[in-house]
Amino acid sequence: MSSLPTFADVQAAARRLDGIVLRTPLLENARVNEMLGGRLFIKAECLQRTGSFKLRGAYNFLASMSEAERKKGVVGWSSGNHAQGLAEAARLLGIKATIVMPADAPALKVANTRASGAEIVLYDRVKDSREEIGQDIAQKTGATIVPPYDHPWILTGQGTAGLEIVEQAKALGVTLDAVAAPCSGGGLSTGIGLAVKGLSPTTTVHAGEPAGFDDLARSLAAGTKQTNAKLSGSICDALLAPTPGDVTFALALKVLGPGLVVSDDEVLDAMEVAFREFKLVVEPGGAVALAAALTGKLPVKGRTVAVVCSGGNVDHATFMRALGRRTA
């Protein structure tokens, strides 16, 4: 692991993304702060172009490719948000993209990916290997595989959100005790860890995962990579990666504190709070770090904490299910 990305790589990614990604707001709410007895900030990456943070890593990857590579196109696999981010990055840079998506991905995510001009190949999440399908396409066309998380260019791109969090907190005169982000394969959380630790070494950084899909939390506790027993079955459709990436796990051991694990019900409650108090549409997988803060699993009392709400690409029915948990 001599080639682990560095803080300087995140800074370089930020320069590539300048003017491309939205500097999403860092929001807080007086009532929620009072309820928690501390200060809770939300980094609203659900407002990012394509509806999630994924454009950051995808654009940074494509912008780092050579001209010759770009001409042959890119291929990626994703449960949805990486697909949309990659398709949009490819559109912005004029690169042909082929996206391998699970057949049970939210219809909205499939439709939106297609709308960016990408070619879509659907697969069965239980029977097929998306890696094999993608690698087959890459071999036949010469396209470059753009992995969803396990690559320095991807995770340093995602990490630019962490730079912004610390800078925005500093502008408010605030030093953060902790930052937490949702985690599937670990690209966002480790990228943010790298960024936050570079600017604010005393801040702890944590990855949030859904119960049953807490491979990173268990891997961090064990010191070796662990795998989830199930491949599907959480409302958090964006967070079902079976095991941490090689690069992301090596980095996680250096920059992340203990993992945070929340239930689907806690996630739905967090989505309702995001709606009611923050006026944000957050998808289930995007709300796990917020859920950890609201339930006290990530303590906010007497502290200052920022959580990333990483995406907002949620189907109408799922969002209504969250709202239905409380009617005011």
Add this chain to the structure above:
Amino acid sequence: MSSLPTFADVQAAARRLDGIVLRTPLLENARVNEMLGGRLFIKAECLQRTGSFKLRGAYNFLASMSEAERKKGVVGWSSGNHAQGLAEAARLLGIKATIVMPADAPALKVANTRASGAEIVLYDRVKDSREEIGQDIAQKTGATIVPPYDHPWILTGQGTAGLEIVEQAKALGVTLDAVAAPCSGGGLSTGIGLAVKGLSPTTTVHAGEPAGFDDLARSLAAGTKQTNAKLSGSICDALLAPTPGDVTFALALKVLGPGLVVSDDEVLDAMEVAFREFKLVVEPGGAVALAAALTGKLPVKGRTVAVVCSGGNVDHATFMRALGRRTA
């Protein structure tokens, strides 16, 4: 009308609000732009502290009061968002606030206003005069009346959102052809008109209203103040003021172009687009300018337009009604 507020008053308000209000993001969406054949920006004031733009005007008003006046407290009347903005401004400045609210205001708005520490007095929207109730309280306590829109300090505070829109557009290298904002009594739209015209004289500024409550649109067309036939009956609970204010109408004649009028169904459709594409929770009254842009009443084709989504304080049931208009 020798005392009409000026562009310099909006700039002074911006200095008072610096560090108090959130500089809300200016969002755009590639799919929506493609659908409309132009560039549409949303100024997301639903993300503002208290869930609407109203903190701007209320805080600017209270910060402009004398120390002696502040000690006697403030009183205001509102269908909800001004109430929350005023209550929060009073809390931030340590001023006692009494708020007169309609008994049929959304439960969420009443609860949130109470949570800021304000005293609530409820009235019947059809039978009672909220002005008389408020004036009676002011007379008995010496409290200063903080009107919802018809005052230079209020409208110049709201106008700071317009300064931000033009500055944010400029940072993107964009000159706006038109800006539109929701309108009840005209504080937001005329404040924004003053701000936008001061920075970008060729940009037209428009007020959006719900059908049946289009008093400003008809007043602008007639050149004299017109009154709505009904006092209630639109889903846009925040936009039911019966007639333009004196100060706001005098200013509207100088800074606003023709009014925009949308139906409740068009508003619900706009809320669904805000949810699906922009990941924003927008209340009905907050979505009228967006509705005008999406329906072509405010043309976007071949142009660059910004609309203010002015608030997000919507009940769960109403939001679900908007989502139910399309399931994806």
